[in-house]
Amino acid sequence: xxxxxxxxxxxxxxxxxxxxxxxxxxxxxxxxxxxxxxxxxxxxxxxxxxxxxxxxxxxxxxxxxxxxxxxxxxxxxxxxxxxxxxxxxxxxxxxxxxxxxxxxxxxxxxxxxxxxxxxxxxxxxxx
Numbered sequence: 001x002x003x004x005x006x007x008x009x010x011x012x013x014x015x016x017x018x019x020x021x022x023x024x025x026x027x028x029x030x031x032x033x034x035x036x037x038x039x040x041x042x043x044x045x046x047x048x049x050x051x052x053x054x055x056x057x058x059x060x061x062x063x064x065x066x067x068x069x070x071x072x073x074x075x076x077x078x079x080x081x082x083x084x085x086x087x088x089x090x091x092x093x094x095x096x097x098x099x100x101x102x103x104x105x106x107x108x109x110x111x112x113x114x115x116x117x118x119x120x121x122x123x124x125x126x127x
Contacts, residue, residue: 009090012097017108021120024083024110028052034080038095039087039114047114048124050085058091065102081106088113 019027027033028051035053037044044055054075056064063071076082082104084092092109099107110117114124 005090009093012093016093016096016100018093018111019083019108020111021116021122024085024108025117025120025122027081027083032080034075034078034082036075036082036084036095037086038084038091043087043114047118048126050117051125053085058086058095061095061098062102065099065104076104081108083108083110085110085117086113088115 024035027035035050037049037053037055038058038061039055040057040059041055049055054073056073056076060071063069064073065076066072067077076099082096082099084095084099084107086092086095089109089111092113096107096109112119118124
């Protein structure tokens, strides 16, 4: 039987650190932490991002992380702790697991994503 997205996300959540919105928000402003928004560009344009976050869409993440790739984003070579987030938490769980598989060591993801962030009364910044 084929594995579905629910099983993939559950497996990722079992292997990566999962932060709730409160724990993640306490990391804002910490220079050793980098938030990564893995939503598609149109989602980011519509709602904005967490202040100070970098954008690396889920579909391009492997290319952005790999230092050997011409599309590499130097943020992933910074040695910082990475907190991935998306719309509701599925893509960020998969992204955090992928980042660990690719050698990033300090990786977590924010459960509930932007929806939980906004539901908790926190703001996003539009560029």
